Amino acid sequence: MIKVGIIGCGRITEYRHAPEYLENKDVELLGFSDVQSGRAKLMAEKFGGRDYGSTEALLADPEIDAVSVCVANVYHAEVTLAALKAGKHVLLEKPMAATLKECEDIARAAKESGKIVMLGHNQRFAPAHIKAREMIANGAIGRVLSFHTVFGHGGPEVWTHDPNSWFMRRDRAAFGVLGDLGIHKTDLIHFLLDEPIVEVSAQMGTLNKRYADGTLIDLEDNATALYRTRSGAMGTMHVSWTFTACEENSTRIYGTKGVLRLYDDPRFSLIHEPAEGEVQQFRFRGLTSNEEQKAGKRENTGVINAFVESIVTGRRPPVDAQEALKAMRVVFAAIESAGSGRSVAVDQE
Ligand SMILES: NC(=O)c1ccc[n+]([C@@H]2O[C@H](COP(=O)([O-])OP(=O)(O)OC[C@H]3O[C@@H](n4cnc5c(N)ncnc54)[C@H](O)[C@@H]3O)[C@@H](O)[C@H]2O)c1
Structure with a gap:
């Protein structure tokens, strides 16, 4: 035990x-x-x-x-x-x-x-993401050329129990939406493509998220980033705390031989559209939204099971500190880029 x-x-x-x-x-x-x-x-x-x-x-x-x-x-x-x-x-x-x-x-x-x-x-444990990684590795869409990934919802105050949430205070949260949601999608791109992001150009802004007194929060509520991977694939990430009406949590990967669509269709969690041949549609478990979790809907994410399995077997966990560090380097590079207005190279060793 x-x-x-x-x-x-x-x-x-x-x-x-x-x-x-x-x-x-x-x-x-x-x-x-x-x-x-x-x-x-x-x-x-x-x-x-x-x-x-x-x-x-x-x-x-x-x-x-x-x-x-x-x-x-x-x-x-x-x-x-x-x-x-x-x-x-x-x-x-x-x-x-x-x-x-x-x-x-x-x-x-x-x-x-x-x-x-x-x-x-x-996000690494969502079955459609696991399947997509496998398909990309097996050449289902050829060489990956580009991608876009989006994660947005109405903001952390719809999730946390604390109405004065630390999530929206720089001295406790350190990051706004880029560290909150952007880290998920940055790491997901590393996972899907099995290669790191090595160059970033980003913008961040506080567009409409406010404290109770009406002043804008002291963290970014939107961030967009242009990423380039080690093999030269280019893509975008948009993360937001101001998607007021609905949550979005989707990704598309474009290759020389087709496209993978992840969680961008309410009926199918993964759609494979090859340049030639039959479209394949898969129904895997969804990514549970904040609203669904608050309403009591819960599905085992697999995170705890993977952690426990690593302890029991002594095997490297699916996302260890070294792997997480790669995604964090990209997040810090995006912050630097947004501040300087220049693209930033990421030293991924
Ligand atoms: N993986 C995900 O998708 C995901 C989703 C939500 C939150 N998170 C992360 O989980 C962490 C907690 O988020 P949450 O939504 O549960 O926030 P929360 O505000 O609901 O809860 C945080 C709790 O930590 C306690 N706390 C704060 N500092 C502490 C300290 N130094 N020692 C002991 N207790 C302390 C607070 O009193 C509070 O009860 C955050 O880092 C957040 O980014 C991850």
Whole structure:
């Protein structure tokens, strides 16, 4: 049995981590910690285990083998490094950390500790994305030339339990929509194409997301990026917190022999349109939207199972710290590009 503790008891813990640990037969969920009084207790009442009272107390429990780190972004590095020092395996939520140095510190500490460190990049576990990666690798659309990917919804306040959400405060979130949603789609492009993005040109803006007093938030609510991959494929990413009426979470990959359409059709999660021949349509599980999750719709993302499997088998997790660092380098390059107005080369080693 892998014994687990969860640090940070907000929405992602309530909707995904805690229920998915309960669904895993190799796991015993020992308890929770949170800086907000009541949240850990609430989770313990709902999912079992206990309220440790503090993260220090949770990490000091020698029974705990592994933790989920589900705290506000700027605390990711501090809590993850403390957990590794305490000898725990770590499943860290995205975005990896607030600065490139912190991301590198985590990657280094992960390597030195010999512990499993995995990132909660759940887009990699969506079945249509897995199938698409396989099809691209097998040459179904020939050589990939270009792509576009979009992720947008009405903003984090429709998701979190906190009406004064830290998500929209630079001192707690570090990033706006680029770190929140852009990291998912940047990592997804790495996953689908199996090669890194090496050049970025980006724009960011705060167009309409406001605090309760009507002033614009101090983070970007929209970001667009032009990406170039190592093999020379070009594509765009648009991420937004101002898609007011509906959530969009889709991708298209264009190759020399056809196109793959991912989650852009309400009926089919994957459509393969070859330049010649029959169109193929697949119905896989969807990407659950924020609205659906709040309404109680839940499907196992596969993230927790993959983390637990890595611990049990000792195999590298599907998205480890090194892999996450590649996507974070692109995010930081996009921020630099948006600030300077120039395209930025990404050093991917
Ligand atoms: N993978 C995904 O698709 C996905 C989706 C949503 C959120 N997330 C990530 O999960 C993390 C948590 O997001 P959320 O939506 O659950 O936010 P939330 O605001 O609902 O919950 C965060 C919780 O962490 C607690 N907390 C903050 N700092 C802490 C600290 N230093 N120590 C202990 N507890 C602390 C807060 O009190 C709060 O209860 C964020 O990093 C977010 O980006 C990932």
